[in-house]
Amino acid sequence: MKLYVTPTSPYARLAMIARLEKGLDGIELVWTRTRVPDDPMLAFNPSGRIPFLRLDDGSGFEDTDVIVDYIDALAPPLRFAAPDGAGHWPHRRRRATARSMLDGVALWARETMRPETERSPGIIEHERRRAARLADLFEAEIGGPAYRGPPDMPQLFLFCALDVERRLPEFDWRTGRPGLAAWHARVAALPSVAGSLPPAGV
Numbered sequence: 001m002k003l004y005v006t007p008t009s010p011y012a013r014l015a016m017i018a019r020l021e022k023g024l025d026g027i028e029l030v031w032t033r034t035r036v037p038d039d040p041m042l043a044f045n046p047s048g049r050i051p052f053l054r055l056d057d058g059s060g061f062e063d064t065d066v067i068v069d070y071i072d073a074l075a076p077p078l079r080f081a082a083p084d085g086a087g088h089w090p091h092r093r094r095r096a097t098a099r100s101m102l103d104g105v106a107l108w109a110r111e112t113m114r115p116e117t118e119r120s121p122g123i124i125e126h127e128r129r130r131a132a133r134l135a136d137l138f139e140a141e142i143g144g145p146a147y148r149g150p151p152d153m154p155q156l157f158l159f160c161a162l163d164v165e166r167r168l169p170e171f172d173w174r175t176g177r178p179g180l181a182a183w184h185a186r187v188a189a190l191p192s193v194a195g196s197l198p199p200a201g202v
C-alpha cells in the first residue's frame with residue numbers, strides 16, 4: 001500500500017499524521033508533485049489530487065476523510081471516527097468547522113502561488129477574513145476538554161489548517177490568540193506530528 005503525498009499539502013500532512021498515530025508506518029510514502037500534465041500517477045488517480053492511497057490491487061482512494069477512515073479501519077480500535085452518544089454532534093461540528101478553515105486557507109495559499117497577474121485580491125481578502133473569524137472561534141474554545149486528548153479529526157484538521165502558516169506567512173493567526181498558539185505548540189511536539197514533517201530535500 002502506498003500513500004502519495006507532497007511536502008506542502010496540509011491534507012497529505014493530515015493523512016501522514018494519521019498513518020503514524022495508527023502505527024502504520026509500513027504504508028509506504030511516495031513523495032510526488034501535483035499539476036504535472038504527464039504524471040504517470042494520473043493513470044490510476046485521474047483527479048491528480050493528493051493525498052491518494054493506492055492499494056496493492058492497484059485501486060485506491062482520494063480524499064483525506066476517506067483515506068483516514070480506511071487507515072483507521074486497518075488497525076482497530078477506531079481512533080478517528082466521531083464518538084457515539086452525547087459527544088457525536090459536538091465532534092461533527094468541530095470537525096466540519098476545522099475542515100472549513102483548512103479548505104479556506106488551502107485555497108488562499110493556492111491563490112498566492114499563482115502568477116501575480118492572475119491572483120485575485122478579492123478571493124485572498126475573503127479567505128483572510130474567513131480564517132480570522134474561524135481562528136477567533138477556536139481561540140474561544142481551545143481551552144476546553146475536547147482539545148486536550150490525543151488528536152482526533154477535529155484537532156487534526158485544525159492543526160493542519162493553522163500549520164499552513166509555514167507556506168503562507170501572511171496567515172497570522174497567532175497575534176492575539178495565545179490559547180491557540182499554546183495548543184498548536186503542544187500538538188506540533190507529538191511524535192506523529194513532528195515525525196510527519198517532510199524530510200529535507202523532498
Ligand SMILES: N[C@@H](CCC(=O)N[C@@H](CS)C(=O)NCC(=O)O)C(=O)O
Pocket residue numbers: 008009010011034035047048049050051062063064065106
Ligand atoms: N478534498 C481533498 C482536497 C485535497 C487537495 O485539494 N489537495 C491539493 C493539494 S493541497 C491537490 O492535490 N491539488 C492538486 C490539483 O489541484 O491538481 C481531500 O480532502 O483530500
